[in-house]
Amino acid sequence: MVTELRPSTLAPALAQLNAEPTLIFAGGTDLMVHELKPHNAILFVDAIEELQQIEVYENSIRIGAGCRLAQLVEHTALPRNLVQALHQIAAPALRNVATIGGNIVNASPAADSLPALTLLDAKVCLQNVNGERWLPIDEFIIGPGKTILQPGEMLTQVEIARIPCHHSMYHKVGTRAANALSKLSVAALARFDDSGALEDWRIAFGAVAPTVVRNRDIELSLIGCKPEEVDMEQLLGSYDALLHPIDDQRSTAEYRRRASLNLLKHWMEQLQQ
Numbered sequence: 001m002v003t004e005l006r007p008s009t010l011a012p013a014l015a016q017l018n019a020e021p022t023l024i025f026a027g028g029t030d031l032m033v034h035e036l037k038p039h040n041a042i043l044f045v046d047a048i049e050e051l052q053q054i055e056v057y058e059n060s061i062r063i064g065a066g067c068r069l070a071q072l073v074e075h076t077a078l079p080r081n082l083v084q085a086l087h088q089i090a091a092p093a094l095r096n097v098a099t100i101g102g103n104i105v106n107a108s109p110a111a112d113s114l115p116a117l118t119l120l121d122a123k124v125c126l127q128n129v130n131g132e133r134w135l136p137i138d139e140f141i142i143g144p145g146k147t148i149l150q151p152g153e154m155l156t157q158v159e160i161a162r163i164p165c166h167h168s169m170y171h172k173v174g175t176r177a178a179n180a181l182s183k184l185s186v187a188a189l190a191r192f193d194d195s196g197a198l199e200d201w202r203i204a205f206g207a208v209a210p211t212v213v214r215n216r217d218i219e220l221s222l223i224g225c226k227p228e229e230v231d232m233e234q235l236l237g238s239y240d241a242l243l244h245p246i247d248d249q250r251s252t253a254e255y256r257r258r259a260s261l262n263l264l265k266h267w268m269e270q271l272q273q
């Protein structure tokens, strides 16, 4: 017989995870479309209030893993490109139950939250009965559907940096406007100094490699340049070498590569205006 628990606080949830192998069930929108492996216990986390808090600090925002996407897109303190990304996940009915924690732990290369979270230097908090550990999201997700979450642990929070910027965007390319997973996606932001040179410039690509593609060395090489001074051929070539898209039912590898690089080029042209 399967044990089902629906605690209203975190402590009994962590105790259950410590006691036996247990499936964590948040909104269930990923879990319910896959054939589930048999589990002795299922932990429903939707009633745990500690997982649904949003804490806004001067330089960061902590988002509870159990926050629903619909709740997050209404929050005025969240960065624009993250809100744009969450707003393009599926459709309203699904966003009313799906959580950001589920989107992260599911670790799909096409997950819409991941490029924006990576761009915003997100860190995840993993908790078990003994305490917590924080680590960058790009160390937490190690491949399609793969994370370093250990038995007994739960994702409880994700922290993003509050980064001042003049321009930001999230662009998703899908088959339809709603209820379509990304063929590819791009999140970016830029800030200028008083002379018009780039003071911060970041870009992250989704669905073109096993995990999100972001390269801090390339980003840093643009700091201090005006957008019109950037060598576009070199920039496109640098990112071209980092993209490793695949052919699948949603798109071809070639389309993913070309469209991603076109979006990068378009983003740089917008910054020149």
Ligand SMILES: Cc1cc2nc3c(=O)[nH]c(=O)nc-3n(C[C@H](O)[C@H](O)[C@H](O)COP(=O)(O)OP(=O)(O)OC[C@H]3O[C@@H](n4cnc5c(N)ncnc54)[C@H](O)[C@@H]3O)c2cc1C
Binding pocket: 023, 024, 025, 026, 027, 028, 029, 030, 031, 032, 033, 045, 065, 066, 088, 089, 090, 091, 094, 097, 098, 099, 100, 101, 102, 103, 104, 105, 106, 110, 111, 112, 113, 149, 153, 154, 155, 156, 179, 180, 181, 182
């Ligand atoms: C029709 C449809 C359309 C979709 N469209 C999109 C889309 O456009 N973009 C997109 O990115 N995704 C899409 N998805 C995927 C899905 O809706 C999202 O990934 C969603 O955010 C998952 O959240 P959830 O709360 O439902 O996760 P669940 O299904 O409950 O869980 C997903 C995984 O995360 C684990 N988990 C959940 N919470 C925790 C936690 N706190 N700690 C540890 N592990 C946890 C679960 O055990 C499971 O392995 C779509 C799904 C469907 C069915």
